[in-house]
Amino acid sequence: MSESETPADAPEPFDPTPAPSPAPIPPATIEAEVSCRHCGYLLRGLADTGNCPECGTPVAHSTVSDELRFADPAWLRLVHLAVRLIFWQMVINVAATIAYLLALSAWGSAGNPVLVLLIGLAAQSVGLIGTWLLCVPNPADQHPVAPVTRILARTGVSISVGLSVVNLFVQAYWTLNISREALLGINLLASAAQLVTTVSQLLIIATLARRIPDAAMGRRASFLSRALGICYSGLLASALVTSFVGVSSSTTMLAMGCVNILFVLPAIIFVIMNFFLLIRLSKALKKQYQLALQEPHLPTSGEPPFA
Ligand SMILES: [Zn+2]
DSSP states (O other), X not given: OOGGGSOTTOOOOOOOSOOOOOOOXXXXXXXXXXXXXXXXXXXXXXXXXXXXXXXXXXXHHHHSOXXXXXXXXXXXXXXXXXXXHHHXXXXXXXXXXXXXXXXXXXXXXXXXXXXXXXXXXXXXHHHHHHHHHHTOOOTTOSSOOOHHHHHHHHHHHHHHHHHHHHHHHHHHTGGGOOOHXXXXXXXXXXXXXXXXXXXXXXXXXXXXXXXXXXXXXXXXXXXXXXXHHHHHHHHHHHHHIIIIIXXXXXXXHHHHHHHHHHHHHHHHHHHHHHHXXXXXXXXXXXXXXXXXXXXXXXXXXXXXXXX
């Protein structure tokens, strides 16, 4: 390339004359699609020195930044609760799985299967509330999470809970006489719902982390959304192949076993990483909530912005 050899980017000669002192600038008007950080009122056309006509929050608060400490404290408290609930869902699930495996190895049976399913349903319900709250949009978001991500997270977690209830009824009242194929279908659908929920949750968490702002945490959450997405997809595909194609020979059975280990081991590591990510995020969100409360001139009364 001959262009790269010519000094096209030579610096401009330095101008030593000082820039004229600027004349007093009239208050600028908001030209972008900025919403009030407290009530979501569209502020376009207003002076940036004024107040929101709806709730009185200074306009400058909404234009300053998308950082969480400038967000509405009520919304932040909700998001903090959401992350804690998702964390507790994980704790209940992990504790229940360990108890299940211990019981299985000690007595050859995990005891009452209905009890196991009930604990699973309790965890799912905690996760349902957490995910639902995590998807509550903040009216003042300048870079909101794509609505499709929120819809997928809520749909995924709702299907998970619904299938847990179905599973419970099937196991508790086997008289429902459901076929083995149908039960398999329920489990596969539950795995797919889990996949969708986890990936969407992590995408929303990545957006939150970037607004702390904590770029490293944002990258970690994005990475985990892809990593867990790949692992869960791999396991789901493997389960689909095993269920519908079938494993005819011992060679294919061995191959499927290898494929499973290939996805299960990284998945365990990524789930542990997700566990610590949620602890870190929960602490960070609590701090952001406290900072947001200290922001001056915030109206203390009024309608919650997410009615
Ligand atoms: Zn407002």
